[in-house]
Amino acid sequence: MIYKLYILLFFSSVLLAQIDTSLVLLKNIDSTIVQDVRYATENNFTHTVLYKNNKVYLRKIVADSLRKANRYFKKKFNYRIKIFDGYRPLSVQKYMWKIMPDKRYVAPPNKGSRHNRGAAVDVTLVDSLGTQLNMGTEYDNFTQKAHPTFKNLPKQILLNRKILSDGMQKFGFHPINSEWWHFDFQGWRRFSILDVVFD
Numbered sequence: 423m424i425y426k427l428y429i430l431l432f433f434s435s436v437l438l439a440q441i442d443t444s445l446v447l448l449k450n451i452d453s454t455i456v457q458d459v460r461y462a463t464e465n466n467f468t469h470t471v472l473y474k475n476n477k478v479y480l481r482k483i484v485a486d487s488l489r490k491a492n493r494y495f496k497k498k499f500n501y502r503i504k505i506f507d508g509y510r511p512l513s514v515q516k517y518m519w520k521i522m523p524d525k526r527y528v529a530p531p532n533k534g535s536r537h538n539r540g541a542a543v544d545v546t547l548v549d550s551l552g553t554q555l556n557m558g559t560e561y562d563n564f565t566q567k568a569h570p571t572f573k574n575l576p577k578q579i580l581l582n583r584k585i586l587s588d589g590m591q592k593f594g595f596h597p598i599n600s601e602w603w604h605f606d607f608q609g610w611r612r613f614s615i616l617d618v619v620f621d
């Protein structure tokens with residue numbers, strides 16, 4: 423009898439793990455998050471189209487948490503999240519590293535980026551008219567001005583960055599030192615590096 427219980431526990435934990443970690447389309451979890459997938463266009467630092475489609479994929483739990491963060495920004499500020507990048511195939515990471523071999527901005531492919539695990543997001547906020555809030559720099563600005571610790575900026579910009587960072591942290595997304603737009607999801611180590619390419 424007891425071994426049956428063990429088997430049941432084993433399979434239910436496998437099932438739960440799958441639910442927890444599968445890659446999902448963000449649009450299906452929250453269609454109100456604005457999507458601007460720069461790597462699916464030439465409008466990115468590589469000036470090359472890196473993704474075959476402009477869909478954002480994330481681990482299920484990461485997408486669910488981003489939906490909660492978006493709801494918080496809507497309720498509290500009438501803002502919405504705009505996402506530039508989520509899951510990124512390892513092959514794309516290798517290409518980026520060729521162009522920008524600087525660890526502060528691009529993770530070396532042998533280590534892998536948290537984006538390669540489907541456990542990181544690049545985001546900003548838009549107001550009720552869909553206009554991006556001024557965060558002081560553009561996305562993928564590889565200068566000190568984009569560092570969250572850079573404080574020589576107008577008050578409103580510092581406030582915008584604080585609203586984004588504080589809100590994201592409430593839902594398990596941790597900021598990094600070099601990019602105001604990048605957030606790692608808590609426990610990202612438990613998600614493996616993937617090289618799934620979606621058509």
Ligand SMILES: [Zn+2]
Pocket residue numbers: 507537542543544603604605
């Ligand atoms: Zn990022």
